[in-house]
Amino acid sequence: MHPPFDARIDACRRRLEDAGADLLVCFPSPNLAYLTGFAESPSERHLLLFVPRAGSPALVAPTMYEERLEALGVPGLRLWDDEDDPLAPVERALGDYALEADGDAPTVLLDDRMWTTFNRDLRALLPEAEFGLASTVLEPLRIRKDEVERDALRRAGEIADRVSLEIRSRGEDLVGTTEAELAAEIDSLLAAEGGGEPAFETIVAAGPNGARPHHHGGDREIRRGDPIVLDFGAFVDAGLEAGAARYPGDQTRTIVVGEPPAEYERIHEVVAEAQQAAVEAVEPGVEASEIDRVARAVIEEAGYGDAFVHRTGHGVGLEVHEPPYVVDGNDRELEPGMAFSVEPGIYLEGQFGVRIEDLVVVTEDGCERLNDSPRDWAIGDRVRQ
Known part of the structure; x- marks a missing residue:
């Protein structure tokens, strides 16, 4: 072989x-x-x-x-x-x-x-x-990714980063686009940047639809002031001498065209703080449940504990969701080479949702973050080619 x-x-x-x-x-x-x-x-x-x-x-x-x-x-x-x-x-x-x-x-x-x-x-x-x-x-x-696998995950992360920047740069042009249209555009951009098929159904959730963590995009048009949850990634082929293996990107950002709703800026700040705290807590020997606890503690202290309705993360590899699961009760200790998402969120029913997600790989003394696109909610002018 x-x-x-x-x-x-x-x-x-x-x-x-x-x-x-x-x-x-x-x-x-x-x-x-x-x-x-x-x-x-x-x-x-x-x-x-x-x-x-x-x-x-x-x-x-x-x-x-x-x-x-x-x-x-x-x-x-x-x-x-x-x-x-x-x-x-x-x-x-x-x-x-x-x-x-x-x-x-x-x-x-x-x-x-x-x-x-x-x-x-x-x-x-x-x-x-x-x-x-x-x-x-x-x-x-x-559960412990080798260098070939880690390299594929890095490349998938870079593709997601470039697409994230492009979508963000379109600014006001996003207004009037339907969720389904923007999701299709993201899928096309992922392919143009070198990705394979989408790793999962691309999520574009605008306004109140963002309060559903796994919303399926429809014909709702994006409006000024809408928080827009964007969750996407593409598979990339591992660099193997022979054989096939595909590894996914998985990134979430929440942006707004125009002035955001009341309370939005505060909630986005809390989610960003929770995500950063959880990433900084990643190192060998720490239990997966502790990463969940760190993120959840920030959100609970801010008064939004009941609005964080899912686990903090999931492993990624040959499958988009695989061990280790970053969730309360999982006492599995992190080891170098483990790869998983860190994606806390706050969801206000009937109003909007905020989620920020990056993939990380555990290293000997901490973790490597595989996504580097902006995590704030601001937009900008279209990128000129």
Whole structure:
């Protein structure tokens, strides 16, 4: 296999040993992409990666993928055609591992996203096995981003920054634009700046719609004085020798065209203070819940605690939302390489909302902030090309 996937397979096998598990089975998912560089959508066809604690990995896949998989150097290919019984190569692969040779029930960890169809097939073929979740061994690996992953996240952050500056610079031209039109324009700008597809549905929430944290933009026109919550990002490809892996940008800014409503400036100031305090609290050894507590304490002290209605952040990587979750009750200690959002917000029903979000990566003595566009609410003249 090509780097870094051979090292990831080896690390997975060591984790299997530590967990006392015998076999891990992945299906088309971020886990499969993480271990092999093979990114594919799930389908009704059997496509399963087997990573044993002892023995060589194997990948059962339809013949149509042969060229791609051989280019990746994925070991132990067991191909089948549409007229074949797909369970035959699965059964042969399992037989090679002699999972029940010592008389004990084997422990098999299945991809957390595996469809029930394939889950049932494996359980039927291994009736004596005990089953668990692949995240038991893969989450501790995926949660710490390597340099290739961190570089992709940086590039995604830079793209979001440039688009943020461009939208902000349009100033008065934003008035009369609908939320849906501006969201489509942001998506186009992300692509023009080098991004792939949007990492999630771009959020443009103007005026009272900003009080809904995950508002879906519609035909409401932006008006003078509207606070506008802008939450967007695009996937970028990781710089891999072979294989596919995409990492997202995710940035939120709240701007206003013209004079803001009463109380807005104070609320924006509180959110900015909460976000800065939370970012400054990030360092190895601090519990994820503490970052949430720091942000929430600032907002509660200002009297808006009930208006902060979501967690402070979520991990980012091959998925836009993944561990670590920056939320009350998560006692997981931060480690170098962890990447997550810091995005406190205040939402006043029927009036407006304010959210400020950046992505950060934990370093040896603090964190690296991956977004650097202005966080205030002011706008400016259009950027001249």
